[in-house]
Amino acid sequence: MGKRTKILYGIESAGGGSLKHLVYLVTKLSKEKFEITVIYSNARNEDIRIQLDDIKNRGVNLIHHSMSRNIHLLKDIKSLFYLLKFINKSKFDIVHAHSSKAGFLFRLAAYLKGVERIFYTPHCFYFQSSEGIKKRIFIFFEKILATLSTKIIVSESEYRAAIDNKITKDSKLEVINNAISFEMYKKNNQIRQTLMKYNIKEGNFIVGSIGRLSLQKDWETYIYTANEVLKKYPRTVFLIVGSGEQEKELRRLIIELDLESKIKLTGYVTDIHNIYGIIDVFVSTSLWEGLPYVFLEAMQYKKAIVATNSTNQNMIFSNDNAYLCPVKDYKYISRKIISLIEDKQLAKRMGEKGRELLERKYSFELFAKKHLKLYN
Structure with a gap:
């Protein structure tokens, strides 16, 4: 077996559609081709822990690291230093962040540590829920972080939001709609x-x-x-x-x-x-x-x-x-x-x-x- 591609996934919100999306994705990737690590934050209920166990049972390296859901300067800085140390030690080929908070922390840490391919799936941009000055601030940070990203993976509606708010150029956006595996239902x-x-x-x-x-x-x-x-x-x-x-x-x-x-x-x-x-x-x-x-x-x-x-x-x-x-x-x-x-x-x-x-x-x-x- 040749050298496997090392992927680090990061997700703050261990629940809802974003976790379901990640479960679908990592369980589909070949263990022979990819060595996968997932860092997640707090699981909200028993069903989510079952999904996390399912990921782990498929040979994924599953690591818990508590991240603040809201903006919290001290906790966010601690999480950033944790990720910098972790990425530096493990030498990942790809870092793929899911949801807004992980999108900020993982992309920045990956860029600072020279990871070549950095992906981001927002699961609805945070600025889509904001108005006024708050919205402008979130758009500003999304624009900055977009320059650090290889691709931003979006649904069709998120693509339109990104273009309308000039987050990045069209070539950096990749439309991949969510999907469900029929046999899992x-x-x-x-x-x-x-x-x-x-x-x-x-x-x-x-x-x-x-x-x-x-x-x-x-x-x-x-x-x-x-x-x-x-x-x-x-x-x-x-x-x-x-x-x-x-x-x-x-x-x-x-x-x-x-x-x-x-x-x-x-x-x-x-x-x-x-x-x-x-x-x-x-x-x-x-x-x-x-x-x-x-x-x-x-x-x-x-x-x-x-x-x-x-x-x-x-x-x-x-x-x-x-x-x-x-x-x-x-x-x-x-x-x-x-x-x-x-x-x-x-x-x-x-x-x-x-x-x-x-x-x-x-x-x-x-x-x-x-x-x-x-x-x-």
């Missing part, structure tokens, strides 16, 4: 048991949304949307699937609106295929997104999608598998959901069109092949 064959678990009657129209309970997802708009729909169709049930820092305030809002029996917070769900098995429509009210895996999963399970057109989501979907809505416009979003309640065959057709689009545009084989081409 179980069939949803426990519908009755799942309905019983969440105390939902058979025949109810079920709307679902999945994600971290954070400001980004704008759950307040989702709850007000539910309130509007329920005025006309009180037998509808809304699911909020996930955990996070906003849980208490979301529960308070649900109680204020007297919707405890209609909006169900499930907490974090490991067997997510069971959720997709019972919902009729997938809804996202996010303020910003890249190409989240929940969209691809909804398409995998043939669910119609209603989503805010927060950051060029119109580049993700075709015209016939999703309704795109203005951000925070809960009345507009509710009207689109009502139209699907009133025409269930339309919802079914939209789900089928979404699956066709997924197979055509978000191929896992293409995802892996494009990364391999960059690395080789």
Whole structure:
């Protein structure tokens, strides 16, 4: 066996779509060709630890190093010196950073230590969530770090954000959309048991949304949307699937609106295929997104999608598998959901069109092949 290419992956946010993306990527790369190390920050729940174990069991060198999610000068400087020492000792051929904080620390450390190939996958640029002076500061740093990068790997919507904000020249941007491996997703064959678990009657129209309970997802708009729909169709049930820092305030809002029996917070769900098995429509009210895996999963399970057109989501979907809505416009979003309640065959057709689009545009084989081409 010849000399293997040494790759260091860095990820601050050990959870959600960014970790799923990394798991897909490292488990696809040949152990004969690549020697892989992953440095990650804190794992948020048990399911994530299972994914990390899966990476480790495939021969990946997995290292925990706690990084501050927010800007913290002292902690960030300590992390930078840790990475400088680590990269200097291990002599990597490639450093590939995932998410904004790791994108800053790993790219800078790799550049200072003379790593020849430096890649960055933002999983939604941080400036996409900011306004005013804060946004200008984040754009400035992205521009500086782009000069240190060999390639920045983006989804189509992130590509447009990078070009519109003049982050870097077109030739440094590589569009590789997220993708899912169909065989990794179980069939949803426990519908009755799942309905019983969440105390939902058979025949109810079920709307679902999945994600971290954070400001980004704008759950307040989702709850007000539910309130509007329920005025006309009180037998509808809304699911909020996930955990996070906003849980208490979301529960308070649900109680204020007297919707405890209609909006169900499930907490974090490991067997997510069971959720997709019972919902009729997938809804996202996010303020910003890249190409989240929940969209691809909804398409995998043939669910119609209603989503805010927060950051060029119109580049993700075709015209016939999703309704795109203005951000925070809960009345507009509710009207689109009502139209699907009133025409269930339309919802079914939209789900089928979404699956066709997924197979055509978000191929896992293409995802892996494009990364391999960059690395080789």
